[in-house]
Amino acid sequence: MPVAAFPKMLKMPPMPKLPKVLVGIDMGYDTLKLALCRGSVIRKVASAPMPKNLLREGRLISPAAMGEFIKETLRQNGMRHVTNAAVVLSNETSYIREVSMPLMSAEQLIINIPYEFNDYITDELKGYVFDYAMLSTPEDIEREREAASEDHAPAMELMLSAVQTQVLNDIKFMLHKAGLKLVKAAPSLCAYISLIRRAEAASGDTEAKEYCLLDLGFQSIRMYMFRGDRHIVTRVLETGLSILDEAIADSMDVDTHLAHTYLLTNYEGCQNQEACVNAYNNLAVELMRALNFYRFSNPDSEVNDVWLCGGGAVIVPLQQVIRETLNMNIHQASTLAPGGDRIPDCYQYIESIGIAME
Numbered sequence: 001m002p003v004a005a006f007p008k009m010l011k012m013p014p015m016p017k018l019p020k021v022l023v024g025i026d027m028g029y030d031t032l033k034l035a036l037c038r039g040s041v042i043r044k045v046a047s048a049p050m051p052k053n054l055l056r057e058g059r060l061i062s063p064a065a066m067g068e069f070i071k072e073t074l075r076q077n078g079m080r081h082v083t084n085a086a087v088v089l090s091n092e093t094s095y096i097r098e099v100s101m102p103l104m105s106a107e108q109l110i111i112n113i114p115y116e117f118n119d120y121i122t123d124e125l126k127g128y129v130f131d132y133a134m135l136s137t138p139e140d141i142e143r144e145r146e147a148a149s150e151d152h153a154p155a156m157e158l159m160l161s162a163v164q165t166q167v168l169n170d171i172k173f174m175l176h177k178a179g180l181k182l183v184k185a186a187p188s189l190c191a192y193i194s195l196i197r198r199a200e201a202a203s204g205d206t207e208a209k210e211y212c213l214l215d216l217g218f219q220s221i222r223m224y225m226f227r228g229d230r231h232i233v234t235r236v237l238e239t240g241l242s243i244l245d246e247a248i249a250d251s252m253d254v255d256t257h258l259a260h261t262y263l264l265t266n267y268e269g270c271q272n273q274e275a276c277v278n279a280y281n282n283l284a285v286e287l288m289r290a291l292n293f294y295r296f297s298n299p300d301s302e303v304n305d306v307w308l309c310g311g312g313a314v315i316v317p318l319q320q321v322i323r324e325t326l327n328m329n330i331h332q333a334s335t336l337a338p339g340g341d342r343i344p345d346c347y348q349y350i351e352s353i354g355i356a357m358e
Contacts, residue, residue, distance in 0.1 A: 216312025
C-alpha cells in the first residue's frame with residue numbers, strides 16, 4: 001500500500017446535503033420494503049411481496065423489471081410524487097471495513113482506499129466504487145496531532161465501503177425505470193448506525209450504550225454489535241429461516257415456497273411444531289456462541305439488550321427461545337425508529353427507514 005505523508009491540515013470535502021424527502025428502498029428475499037422519510041420523520045411505509053426471479057443472492061437479475069415493480073408499488077401506496085431514493089446495498093454485493101490509516105488529505109485518501117480491500121476483493125479493484133466516512137472526530141484528530149512523535153504517526157479511524165460498479169449501475173438503471181434518482185446507496189450496517197445515532201441523541205446519556213442487533217434473515221442471521229454508534233463487530237450465521245421452511249415442508253408434506261407462507265402466517269400453529277422448536281434451539285445456541293465470543297474478546301462489555309429485525313422478528317416462539325437462551329432483554333428494532341411504535345410491523349422497515357434518514 002502506498003503510504004502518503006500526513007499533511008498539516010486534514011481537508012475533508014463537505015458532506016453533500018441530501019434532499020428533504022427520500023424514499024428508502026430495501027429489497028429483501030421475499031419482500032420489497034419502502035419508507036418515505038422527511039429528515040427524521042417517517043411519513044409513510046409500504047411493502048409488497050417480491051416477485052420471483054428478480055433477485056438472486058442480492059443481485060438484480062432484471063433491473064428494468066424491478067424498476068417497474070418499484071414504480072407500481074409506489075403508485076399503489078400513494079408515493080407517486082417522490083423523486084429521490086436511498087437504497088440498501090445487499091451484504092452479498094458490498095464490502096465494508098473499519099480501519100485506522102495515517103492522517104492524510106482527502107485526495108490522498110481516495111488513492112489509498114482501494115488498497116485496503118486487497119485481502120477482501122479477488123476481482124480487479126478498478127471494477128469497484130469506493131467510499132468512506134470519518135469515524136474520528138475533529139477532537140480525536142487534534143489529539144493525534146498533539147501526540148505525534150517519531151514513534152507515533154497521527155492516525156484516523158474510517159469506515160470504508162466498496163461495491164461493484166456494475167451493481168451500482170444496475171441500481172441506477174432500476175431507479176430510472178421507477179422514475180427515481182439515486183442519491184445514496186449504502187450497506188445495511190449504515191442504516192443501523194443512522195438509527196442508533198438518533199436513539200443515542202434522544203436518550204441524553206453521556207455514556208455510549210451497547211447495542212446488539214439481530215437480523216433474522218432467510219439465508220443467514222447476522223449479529224451486529226455496537227457501542228454507541230461505533231460498530232464493533234458483525235458475526236454471521238450461515239444459516240437462516242430457510243431451515244424452518246424445510247422443517248415445515250417435511251412435516252406437512254408441502255413444497256418449501258408454501259412452507260414459507262405457512263411459517264410467516266403460523267398456519268395451523270406450525271411455528272410450534274417440534275421440528276421448528278428444535279431449529280429455534282439450534283439457532284439460539286449458535287447465537288449464544290457468537291455472543292460469548294464477543295464478551296470474551298470485550299471483557300468490559302455489559303451488553304444486556306437485543307433488538308430484533310428481519311423476517312424472523314415476527315416469529316414469537318423464536319423470540320422466546322432467543323430470550324431464554326441468551327438471557328437478555330428482547331426488543332423489536334422498531335423502538336429505534338422515531339415513532340416506530342406507531343407503525344404496524346415496523347421491524348421489517350428498519351433498514352429502509354435508516355437508509356432514508358439524513
